[in-house]
Amino acid sequence: MQKYISQHNLNTLLDKLIAAGTRVVAPRMNTGTPLYEPLTSSSEMITDQLPRRSAKEAFFPVCEDIMTYEKEGQKVSVSDIDPARFPETVLVGVRPCDAAAIPVLDAVFSWDYKDEFFLERRRKTTIVGLACTTADDACFCSAVGLSPAETKGSDLFLTPLEGGGYACETFSEKGETLIANHPELFSEPNNAPPLPLAQPQTEKFDLKRVKAWLDEHFEDPSWDSIATRCVGCGACAFVCPACHCFDIVDEGTEKAGTRRKNWDACGFWKFTHHASGHNPRDQQPKRYRNRIMHKFKYYDDKFGQTLCSGCGRCIRVCPVGIDIAAIVDEIGKK
Amino acid sequence: MTPIDTSIYAAVSAAIRAEAQRILTEGQVSAVVGYTAARRKGSAQPVVITDANDAARLIFTPACVNNLAVYLTKAKKEIPKKGRIGIVVKGCDLKALTGLMGESQLKREDLYLIGVPCAGVLASTFDPARELTADSIAPKCSECDAHLPQGCDFLPPQTPATPALDRKYAAEIARLEALTPQERWAYWKEQFAKCIKCYACRQVCPFCFCEQCLCDRNKPQMVETTPRPAGNTAWHIVRAMHLAGRCAGCAECERVCPMDIPLNLLNRKMAKELKELYDYEAGFEVNDKGPLTSFTEKDDQSFIK
Numbered sequence: 135m136q137k138y139i140s141q142h143n144l145n146t147l148l149d150k151l152i153a154a155g156t157r158v159v160a161p162r163m164n165t166g167t168p169l170y171e172p173l174t175s176s177s178e179m180i181t182d183q184l185p186r187r188s189a190k191e192a193f194f195p196v197c198e199d200i201m202t203y204e205k206e207g208q209k210v211s212v213s214d215i216d217p218a219r220f221p222e223t224v225l226v227g228v229r230p231c232d233a234a235a236i237p238v239l240d241a242v243f244s245w246d247y248k249d250e251f252f253l254e255r256r257r258k259t260t261i262v263g264l265a266c267t268t269a270d271d272a273c274f275c276s277a278v279g280l281s282p283a284e285t286k287g288s289d290l291f292l293t294p295l296e297g298g299g300y301a302c303e304t305f306s307e308k309g310e311t312l313i314a315n316h317p318e319l320f321s322e323p324n325n326a327p328p329l330p331l332a333q334p335q336t337e338k339f340d341l342k343r344v345k346a347w348l349d350e351h352f353e354d355p356s357w358d359s360i361a362t363r364c365v366g367c368g369a370c371a372f373v374c375p376a377c378h379c380f381d382i383v384d385e386g387t388e389k390a391g392t393r394r395k396n397w398d399a400c401g402f403w404k405f406t407h408h409a410s411g412h413n414p415r416d417q418q419p420k421r422y423r424n425r426i427m428h429k430f431k432y433y434d435d436k437f438g439q440t441l442c443s444g445c446g447r448c449i450r451v452c453p454v455g456i457d458i459a460a461i462v463d464e465i466g467k468k
Numbered sequence: 469m470t471p472i473d474t475s476i477y478a479a480v481s482a483a484i485r486a487e488a489q490r491i492l493t494e495g496q497v498s499a500v501v502g503y504t505a506a507r508r509k510g511s512a513q514p515v516v517i518t519d520a521n522d523a524a525r526l527i528f529t530p531a532c533v534n535n536l537a538v539y540l541t542k543a544k545k546e547i548p549k550k551g552r553i554g555i556v557v558k559g560c561d562l563k564a565l566t567g568l569m570g571e572s573q574l575k576r577e578d579l580y581l582i583g584v585p586c587a588g589v590l591a592s593t594f595d596p597a598r599e600l601t602a603d604s605i606a607p608k609c610s611e612c613d614a615h616l617p618q619g620c621d622f623l624p625p626q627t628p629a630t631p632a633l634d635r636k637y638a639a640e641i642a643r644l645e646a647l648t649p650q651e652r653w654a655y656w657k658e659q660f661a662k663c664i665k666c667y668a669c670r671q672v673c674p675f676c677f678c679e680q681c682l683c684d685r686n687k688p689q690m691v692e693t694t695p696r697p698a699g700n701t702a703w704h705i706v707r708a709m710h711l712a713g714r715c716a717g718c719a720e721c722e723r724v725c726p727m728d729i730p731l732n733l734l735n736r737k738m739a740k741e742l743k744e745l746y747d748y749e750a751g752f753e754v755n756d757k758g759p760l761t762s763f764t765e766k767d768d769q770s771f772i773k
Contacts, residue, residue, distance in 0.1 A: 165658055167728045186726060187664070196664050197694045270595065271508045362546045363514045365538065367668035369726045385692050396694045397664065404684055418546055450594045453672045453724035454534060455506050455513030 148176035188375030217254035233287035235375035263288030269332035272446030361422030368399030370448035483624035489523035500554035510597030559614025563716030563751025583620030587628035669721035716751030
């Protein structure tokens with residue numbers, strides 16, 4: 135289904151949803167930092183900046199409770215968190231690189247174990263994507279086969295038009311329902327041309343060649359030259375729309391506490407630290423190698439997909455300038 | 469915005485290249501830690517060079533933001549520690565090395581210090597091609613007293629010309645000090661709420677060289693590891709306290725924070741307290757006893773009531 139919505143009507147739509155108790159998550163400023171966060175009013179939404187963290191947290195929060203326990207005398211009671219209580223959500227203004235990563239994550243969260251925390255939020259969320267009109271030289275969506283107009287992952291996709299407003303296109307029943315519930319805010323598509331889209335400058339990777347090289351080079355001296363300088367923080371993984379490792383910890387006292395699931399990162403020293411004291415990834419380049427292997431080989435082996443959508447966030451935030459686009463490009467040319 | 473004159477950086481880069489090549493060729497050092505250009509326009513990255521021919525890759529630009537001292541600490545075991553190591557240092561980085569010598573982490577004779585006459589570097593490398601101006605310059609540079617690092621083995625002859633700039637930390641600390649405790653608490657609660665526990669602040673800090681951070685321990689767990697308000701606040705307070713009297717203000721923690729938490733404000737506030745209480749400033753001379761690890765009868769005792 136194709137429609138048109140003006141900026142004014144889009145704001146009205148969001149305000150109506152908020153008033154009706156729907157959780158509306160969109161890019162907004164939090165103390166100077168753009169983040170995907172719940173809105174209290176459509177006026178908070180910003181569309182001109184890529185949020186610092188990806189949209190994955192709408193489904194896979196930085197930290198969430200998964201169980202609580204209480205102990206009284208010899209009696210222990212455990213309460214599960216009920217995913218049925220997660221709110222209906224509309225996620226708006228999602229960049230194509232963020233939206234495209236979400237169906238990629240479905241594969242791992244619904245594989246042998248069905249992660250109801252992720253999947254229930256997926257069922258209850260409508261994703262409204264937004265085409266990208268600006269890119270910097272860290273952007274490389276086009277290098278991994280996506281584009282600033284990529285609609286993968288979006289239920290409804292907005293393309294900004296010359297003269298204001300958006301062309302709307304639906305890609306699922308959820309997207310159609312959103313329009314059907316608010317028909318007065320949408321009109322028939324007009325002939326205004328789209329605003330010029332962003333043009334990421336990175337050359338397209340040969341992902342088959344990249345994988346073929348990775349298949350054969352678990353041991354290779356280039357890992358040292360790539361990642362000796364890696365300082366071992368989790369910034370790259372935490373801003374990534376596709377990284378999905380988490381840790382589970384129990385926090386509280388002997389009497390009561392909570393089991394929590396929170397983001398983890400393969401760059402951390404303790405990520406593979408065994409209880410015995412042994413650490414199979416005993417040096418930083420081995421940890422960074424895992425990041426590349428997981429994104430461009432292991433996930434492909436297991437699910438036939440690439441675990442990178444080219445958002446460029448890890449390049450921008452890396453304290454020591456590790457540039458995954460340069461690394462993968464070079465691997466593809468070996 | 470007023471541009472900062474960085475025209476000396478081309479000559480500084482050439483001098484660094486020539487010196488690195490000389491000391492590697494003569495075998496005076498086993499490696500040189502410096503900066504090299506990277507793919508993105510205007511970008512730079514740390515590099516470890518062991519072959520004299522690679523010295524030609526060294527640069528110094530406003531994007532050479534890293535404090536390379538982190539590569540000489542125990543936390544970074546991957547850098548070979550055999551023989552003397554050459555390292556490119558700005559004045560702020562040198563203060564960290566001085567502190568590490570005082571804490572017996574490094575020996576002066578194991579280092580060959582290549583100083584940088586530095587007019588300033590960028591606050592952030594999100595856009596590494598950004599021009600260096602009074603607006604884009606790192607706040608630490610607005611308060612720098614070490615544009616020419618002292619006591620290096622080699623210092624290019626150029627003299628940086630940095631105009632007087634508004635002292636950004638001093639102004640922000642004054643603003644926060646003028647708030648009520650409740651308002652200040654609200655400010656930091658909001659900032660720490662953004663923390664995602666990526667530990668970039670810890671990993672780039674030259675003084676975070678503990679082989680196992682207290683905050684990574686789980687038997688017993690000293691600090692909640694989850695990125696939630698209690699654990700986040702505990703983590704940042706532990707860090708500020710642990711760095712008091714040691715941090716000399718390279719501000720790497722603040723630069724790398726992907727959530728833009730103004731971490732160096734905490735460090736500068738602690739430095740200000742130590743100056744007032746003990747007339748102590750970190751990073752100027754090699755001291756094996758800092759103000760918080762020694763006692764004299766002259767120490768302020770007014771807190772005992």
